[in-house]
Amino acid sequence: MFKKKECVAMLLAGGQGSRLYALTQKTAKPSVSYGGKYRIIDFPLSNCINSGIDTVGVLTQYQPLRLNEYIGNGLPWDLDRTFGGVKILPPYQGFGGADWYKGTANAIWQNMEFINQYDPEYVIILSGDHIYKMDYAKMLAYHKQKGADCTIAVIEVPMEEASRFGIMSTTEDGTIFKFSEKPKNPDSNKASMGIYIFNKNKLESYLREDSKDPDSANDFGKNIIPAMLANKEKMVAYPFEGYWKDVGTISSLWEANMDLLGDRPVLTLNDETWRIYSRHGAEAPQFIGEDATVINSSITAGCEILGEVRNSVLGPGVRVGKGAIVADSVIMANVTIEDGATVWYSILDENVTIGKNATVGESRDTATEVAVIGADVVIAPGSVTPAGAMISEN
Amino acid sequence: MTAAGLIFSNIHDQSIPEMTRMRTMASIPYGCRYRLIDFALSNMVNSGVTNVGVIAHYNYQSLLDHIGTGKDWDLARRSGGIKILPPYITAYENRAAGKLYENRLEAVLGAINFINRCNADYLILSDCDVILNIDLKKVLEEHIQSGAYMTLVGKELTAGESYETAVNVLTADESGRLTDLACYKPEGEAVCVSTNIMIVGRSDLQNIVSESIARGYKSFYQDIIAKQMASKLIRVHKFEGWCTHISSLEGYFQSSMDLLKSEVRDSLFNAEDRRIYTKIRNSAPSHYSNRAEVKNSLVADGCVIDGTVENCILFRGVRVGKGTVLKNCILLQDTYVGDNVNLNCVITDKNAVIKDGRNLSGHETMPFFIGKDQTV
Numbered sequence: 001m002f003k004k005k006e007c008v009a010m011l012l013a014g015g016q017g018s019r020l021y022a023l024t025q026k027t028a029k030p031s032v033s034y035g036g037k038y039r040i041i042d043f044p045l046s047n048c049i050n051s052g053i054d055t056v057g058v059l060t061q062y063q064p065l066r067l068n069e070y071i072g073n074g075l076p077w078d079l080d081r082t083f084g085g086v087k088i089l090p091p092y093q094g095f096g097g098a099d100w101y102k103g104t105a106n107a108i109w110q111n112m113e114f115i116n117q118y119d120p121e122y123v124i125i126l127s128g129d130h131i132y133k134m135d136y137a138k139m140l141a142y143h144k145q146k147g148a149d150c151t152i153a154v155i156e157v158p159m160e161e162a163s164r165f166g167i168m169s170t171t172e173d174g175t176i177f178k179f180s181e182k183p184k185n186p187d188s189n190k191a192s193m194g195i196y197i198f199n200k201n202k203l204e205s206y207l208r209e210d211s212k213d214p215d216s217a218n219d220f221g222k223n224i225i226p227a228m229l230a231n232k233e234k235m236v237a238y239p240f241e242g243y244w245k246d247v248g249t250i251s252s253l254w255e256a257n258m259d260l261l262g263d264r265p266v267l268t269l270n271d272e273t274w275r276i277y278s279r280h281g282a283e284a285p286q287f288i289g290e291d292a293t294v295i296n297s298s299i300t301a302g303c304e305i306l307g308e309v310r311n312s313v314l315g316p317g318v319r320v321g322k323g324a325i326v327a328d329s330v331i332m333a334n335v336t337i338e339d340g341a342t343v344w345y346s347i348l349d350e351n352v353t354i355g356k357n358a359t360v361g362e363s364r365d366t367a368t369e370v371a372v373i374g375a376d377v378v379i380a381p382g383s384v385t386p387a388g389a390m391i392s393e394n
Numbered sequence: 395m396t397a398a399g400l401i402f403s404n405i406h407d408q409s410i411p412e413m414t415r416m417r418t419m420a421s422i423p424y425g426c427r428y429r430l431i432d433f434a435l436s437n438m439v440n441s442g443v444t445n446v447g448v449i450a451h452y453n454y455q456s457l458l459d460h461i462g463t464g465k466d467w468d469l470a471r472r473s474g475g476i477k478i479l480p481p482y483i484t485a486y487e488n489r490a491a492g493k494l495y496e497n498r499l500e501a502v503l504g505a506i507n508f509i510n511r512c513n514a515d516y517l518i519l520s521d522c523d524v525i526l527n528i529d530l531k532k533v534l535e536e537h538i539q540s541g542a543y544m545t546l547v548g549k550e551l552t553a554g555e556s557y558e559t560a561v562n563v564l565t566a567d568e569s570g571r572l573t574d575l576a577c578y579k580p581e582g583e584a585v586c587v588s589t590n591i592m593i594v595g596r597s598d599l600q601n602i603v604s605e606s607i608a609r610g611y612k613s614f615y616q617d618i619i620a621k622q623m624a625s626k627l628i629r630v631h632k633f634e635g636w637c638t639h640i641s642s643l644e645g646y647f648q649s650s651m652d653l654l655k656s657e658v659r660d661s662l663f664n665a666e667d668r669r670i671y672t673k674i675r676n677s678a679p680s681h682y683s684n685r686a687e688v689k690n691s692l693v694a695d696g697c698v699i700d701g702t703v704e705n706c707i708l709f710r711g712v713r714v715g716k717g718t719v720l721k722n723c724i725l726l727q728d729t730y731v732g733d734n735v736n737l738n739c740v741i742t743d744k745n746a747v748i749k750d751g752r753n754l755s756g757h758e759t760m761p762f763f764i765g766k767d768q769t770v
Binding site: 035036261265283284294313 | 425684
């Protein structure tokens, strides 16, 4: 068949990410900025194209405008294809009525027709919540080699944190025999990364059964995986080693940005072998002024730094005025920090303006929480915004 | 009223041989992340000109690589878009094999098919050695309103500015009509110099080409403009913003260093609604280490800076090692500078490698140039 693809990716991007509060008030979590010039969704999309997967369905639901606009025709990720490429899949009205996506499994079930167009053998389910570089082709090879019906990527987490994750208990050959969602007393530290490869026919039949059950939460973790385990399907864990971070909370988003800094950053994005692609504006080069200081920081095109920047990640088009100080902070695109302002231990979302001599947050030595300023907020000159504040436009 | 663009990619190649040995004038890197053609192309795109022909002469591989399908300038189009026009040599033509055009008129002649087919009312001609951000839409509107035969964009020099090469000096009366044209080296006088950006009606350009063939004309300025200015209205549009000609390596150095002035950046990069586009390279943001000390410098994405950088222009992917001090340098894409290096007034071409402990210095009137892929 002309349009046949071996493996189709389905990227769940409809989540609100409510624990990011002000940062997801105007946009869905996958389009939250990260690392200066990226958005969270750049990671699964770039992983797909780098792994040779060129057909990606992106399931959107919550605040999809910015995400739709960002993905566009998929050109930045080389996913503007005549056959395949990236497709946005919002909930739709069908013959039998209209429904929102009720759960992760339901979202895929409602788009079975999209998957079947390509007659794939395999479907890989991804989420737009994590920062990581992963070769899905290796995982698919593992899936084939094990002759599995479903392969779940797992990462070893510290035992004391295991109760925060979905934990897979496996036999020595990697076969999963138990799955427990956030167990109180975990018997394994293999956490599910939320990345699944299914044999397409198996997936379709389980989704069909699930859709008939009115009591189901229509969720992969809660329903589909347990049902497959109960039926003794061949399920294996694919061990992943490397950087992987859920950026679903303010503190984890801040930490993940800080992971890019230091002499030996935990995560390097300046990686010719595994590029992360993103949509670019046409920003001028960054300018560092005569009296500026930039130390241990990551700076993006279009920035103009006249003040001091330490231990911070700056997105495109950020202006730091004379005498202004930015420390231990994540500053997203087109933020203006006027002369003499101080920003400590904060996350500033896009288009924020910090007025002259204003102070946001507190020094990291004393502050217990990150201050967050939502998109488009203007902070008055000379004002003081305390540590841990959460300010949004409305 | 529609306009198409015609860009001459090679026309001033000989003026900066160090950098054009392997590339066209159009593909000389400039300003951290651009190539010279980006300015000409962006000016056209930003003015709504989406049908652009680029005349290439020789050495144009790097140009083809840079432009690709044209999508980075939004010029990958079904209708119009960007077209590279390589030399047009007919196999059986009665002249020496491989003979290429030698002047602007012959170059236009080689692009006659593009001109005949482009279906626009006007053509905007531009070279690649001029760097400026200009609203051509306004120039075109003025051209149409005035009913002029041709409009030339000129830039008035500030007194004291001099040129190393001969340029076309335009003299206009109060109404903006060209009254005199001369080609010489201005030395300090406040004259108006042609930017070689011109607007002319398509049918007029077609006539110019056929007449040039018939009469053996060689020079666009001397044989066409100078001869027509008495009988036809040739206007001069004076450009007010920042503008520079690249006519030598020293000139390249100075023009690059000018970018460290905020008024120059404002005019070139920060014009409302008129961005400069270039090929996207997907570099990560630049990384400044704990030891980095960067002052008064322009830095592209993808750099890793571990040393001291003052008054420098760093292109994408430049690495600056520990204990290294760079002053007044222009380091092109992917230049690697090791540890404890001292450089002053040095220009490195792409992929140059400066090993640990090297000391090199040029002077601003004679920058030290290190060629592409060379190791010191």
